Amino acid sequence: MNKWIQYSIDYANQRSYLDDLFQVYPTIPEGIRDIDAAKWKQVEKAFKSKNNKALITSLLQLVLLKLHE
Numbered sequence: 001m002n003k004w005i006q007y008s009i010d011y012a013n014q015r016s017y018l019d020d021l022f023q024v025y026p027t028i029p030e031g032i033r034d035i036d037a038a039k040w041k042q043v044e045k046a047f048k049s050k051n052n053k054a055l056i057t058s059l060l061q062l063v064l065l066k067l068h069e
Helices: 003-012 017-024 037-048 052-060
Strands: none
Touching: 037 052
16 A cells, blocks of 8 residues: 555544644635525425436525635
8 A cells, every 4th residue: 555545544543633624624614604595495395306407407506605716
């Protein structure tokens, strides 16, 4: 096994791994955002009816979070 892969595996098994990871990649960069209730209802309806085309279409209608400007 490549030594760098082994280093990564060893580091990932440490207790501080997730804390370190969240410092680099915060899960909520600008706070919690609200999702439009009507659009989310469309997502749920498409999911429950197993209509993949409608599901993808409704997911694409959601406002995306801008990470970089």
